[in-house]
Structure formats: C-alpha cells, structure tokens
Amino acid sequence: MTDVTSTAREARTRHGTANQILDVAERLVQTRGFNGFSYADIAGELGITKASLHYHFRTKAELGRRLIERYSGAFRAALQDIEASEVPAPEQLATYVRLYADVLKGERMCLCGMLAAEHSTLPPAMQDAIRGFFDLNEAWLAGVLEQGREAGTLRFDGPPQDLARLLLGAFEGAMLVARSYADLARFETSAKRLLSDLAAPP
Amino acid sequence: MTDVTSTAREARTRHGTANQILDVAERLVQTRGFNGFSYADIAGELGITKASLHYHFRTKAELGRRLIERYSGAFRAALQDIEASEVPAPEQLATYVRLYADVLKGERMCLCGMLAAEHSTLPPAMQDAIRGFFDLNEAWLAGVLEQGREAGTLRFDGPPQDLARLLLGAFEGAMLVARSYADLARFETSAKRLLSDLAAPP
DNA sequence: GTCTATAACGAGATAGAC
DNA sequence: GTCTATCTCGTTATAGAC
Numbered sequence: 001m002t003d004v005t006s007t008a009r010e011a012r013t014r015h016g017t018a019n020q021i022l023d024v025a026e027r028l029v030q031t032r033g034f035n036g037f038s039y040a041d042i043a044g045e046l047g048i049t050k051a052s053l054h055y056h057f058r059t060k061a062e063l064g065r066r067l068i069e070r071y072s073g074a075f076r077a078a079l080q081d082i083e084a085s086e087v088p089a090p091e092q093l094a095t096y097v098r099l100y101a102d103v104l105k106g107e108r109m110c111l112c113g114m115l116a117a118e119h120s121t122l123p124p125a126m127q128d129a130i131r132g133f134f135d136l137n138e139a140w141l142a143g144v145l146e147q148g149r150e151a152g153t154l155r156f157d158g159p160p161q162d163l164a165r166l167l168l169g170a171f172e173g174a175m176l177v178a179r180s181y182a183d184l185a186r187f188e189t190s191a192k193r194l195l196s197d198l199a200a201p202p
Numbered sequence: 203m204t205d206v207t208s209t210a211r212e213a214r215t216r217h218g219t220a221n222q223i224l225d226v227a228e229r230l231v232q233t234r235g236f237n238g239f240s241y242a243d244i245a246g247e248l249g250i251t252k253a254s255l256h257y258h259f260r261t262k263a264e265l266g267r268r269l270i271e272r273y274s275g276a277f278r279a280a281l282q283d284i285e286a287s288e289v290p291a292p293e294q295l296a297t298y299v300r301l302y303a304d305v306l307k308g309e310r311m312c313l314c315g316m317l318a319a320e321h322s323t324l325p326p327a328m329q330d331a332i333r334g335f336f337d338l339n340e341a342w343l344a345g346v347l348e349q350g351r352e353a354g355t356l357r358f359d360g361p362p363q364d365l366a367r368l369l370l371g372a373f374e375g376a377m378l379v380a381r382s383y384a385d386l387a388r389f390e391t392s393a394k395r396l397l398s399d400l401a402a403p404p
Numbered sequence: 405g406t407c408t409a410t411a412a413c414g415a416g417a418t419a420g421a422c
Numbered sequence: 423g424t425c426t427a428t429c430t431c432g433t434t435a436t437a438g439a440c
Binding site for chain 1: 321323333372
C-alpha cells in the first residue's frame, strides 16, 4: 500500500483476479464439468477478456490443475479442523458429511467427483491431482474410523481402509444421483443411514 | 432376403448401421462423457462421414436420447431375467452387482452415471431419460429388497426405497472412483461389503 | 494487467450429387 | 444410404499495443 488512491486496486488485488477466476471456474466445473465450459464463459462473468485469462492461467489444463490444488488444500484444512475439534468419531463423520451436503446445497457436485467422470479426457497432471484428493479423503476417513473403533464409539469389521473407500464412493455417488433430481434429501437420507449403521449400540 | 447377392448388405443391415453408430457412441460416452466426443470420432472409427451420421441421427441430442433409450431397455431386460430366475434375493443382488462390474471391466462408467455428472449441460429429453434409468433401478432394487426381507433372506430396517437409493448411489459412486484408479477391486470390495451387510444371519 | 485482433482448428449441421 | 463440399460458430491460444 503506497498511497490512498490505490485502495480500489488493492481491494481487487486482495481478492486477486486469479482467485476470482478460480472461483468462477470452480463453480463451472462443479456444475457443468471440465469439458462443459470455456474461457469465454469465465471472461463473460468477470467482465474481462479471454486474453486476460490466459495471462493468469496460460492454458486450460493449468487452470484445471490449480483448481484441484486449491480445492484439495481447502478440504485438507477443513478435515484438520474437524480432527482438531477432538469430538467423538461419529460426530466427526457427521461433520464430514455436512461438507458434502453444503456443496450439494449450492447445486454443485464435488469438484473431484465431477472430474473423476471425465478422468480419461483430462491431462495427466489433473488425473494425478484427482487421485490425490481421493487419497486424502480416504486416509482421513480411515483414521477417524480406526480411532472410533478403538474408542468404542464405532463398530465395524475389517480394515478401516476398506470401509473408508466404501464411504467415499457412497457419498460421491449419492451426490451424483441426487443432483439429477435436484433433491438434497436423497443425499442426506443415504448419508445418515451409512453413518448410523456404524454407530455402536449404547 | 431377395437373393444371394444381397448377403453382404443383409449382414450389415442385420447389425444395422444405426446400431453400429450407437455401439461406438455408447462406448465413447461411457469413457469420455457426452461432452467429450464428437461426430468426427464416431465417423472415424466406422470409416464413414459425419454427414452419414446425421442421416441416422439428425442431431447429437437425438443420438444421446436414443442411446439412453437402448441402454435402459437392455438394462430392463437384464433385470427381468434376474427376477425370472427366482433365486433368493441375496443372489439376485449379487447378479445385479455383476452387471456393474462387467461395465467397469470394459473400463467404462455406467452410461447414466456418466451422464448424471453432465446432467445440467444436457437437453431436457436426455435429463428425463437419465432419471428414468435411475427410477427403473431403484424400483427393481426396492422390490428385491422387500421380497428378501419378507422371505427372511435379507435383514434391514426402514423403507426398501431408501435402501435402494443408498445402494444405487453407492454402486455408481464406487464405479466413479474406482475408474480413476483403473482398479476393479476397489469397486468389488465395496459392493461385496454393502451386500453382505444385508445378509440375514443363519 | 488488460486490451484488440487474429490465428488455427474443431464442432454440429446442411445442401445436393450420386 | 453415403458421399463431397461448405457454412457458421465456438474453442484454445498468441502477438503486440496500451
């Protein structure tokens, strides 16, 4: 901040044009898929030109990669917050499910669930980043499941990793189908049941 | 069949150019998504021109609609076959899961699971047909679940419809994620567990 | 950092000959 | 039923002025 006149520009810089672009692109991917939008869509919404977009993100592949990077980072932070709360495992899982439900409330699909559908059409760097997101979720879920079983608040058989994968897939799929009906309850009914089946009896 | 010389053309007609087009298009949608392929891709594979494709399917939207129609019809027939076998409900469910596993073995996603991701970008006629496919599956699953519970071969609480929706979503999601890892076992481990959790103890 | 202008290509679709 | 030829538009991406 050099002087007062820079306030407006500062405000834009604080938010960051690059971040605004990512915000719009993220919503477009989550609602239409990576192959379902163009630079023209983003430029139109932000009132800038396609050429300006290329200044911030040289290629669409680069934009996609940075999109997953930011999304995974935010998710990782959210998962760490849940863990830090140190509430019992069943409540941690319920909070985790709320992350998904909030995405669906915005009429969006999970970013990486959407990209998983288009997986074979995406550049390798994006493919790797998508698997990284799933790995992150799976590891976190497995950790909570294991801890809950040891604490006696959860009951299930077999390796926590297998159950973590089942839950991750089930949540992603419940979102996928629920979106075709624009019906949040469809997701929540399934998610609640999946969690309650894990709860240890009192 | 008018004479012997028509054999070659008959053979092609029997298979039907339209059906060959649908075969290729179906695989492309299941691997790349509806927004991930073009008429040029199909034409190239079949060695015909884009103009010929438009003779059989006036628009891409029309092709998409017919694709879901054929897929749903085949699925409906497969589900009726399972029902007609009159084996116990747990075995019917296991056979149902094998339908999905076979799709995944071909490195494909369920056609309608894939289209569900792109739902908001598709023409209304396709959107309706996708929901129709899900409705079909849900109704069949609910029927088998209810029958199994009455026969004492399955055990679960609550409305069969809720559980049918959970299973449908879980299978679709398990496929979606497994495909990102090109790992069939990821699907099968989750599917087997979902079914075994329903089995009534002896 | 944003613009205008344009390149270079691929998309869906149509007209009309054979 | 398939072809050639063409249209129109949208796509990603770049060059160079401001």
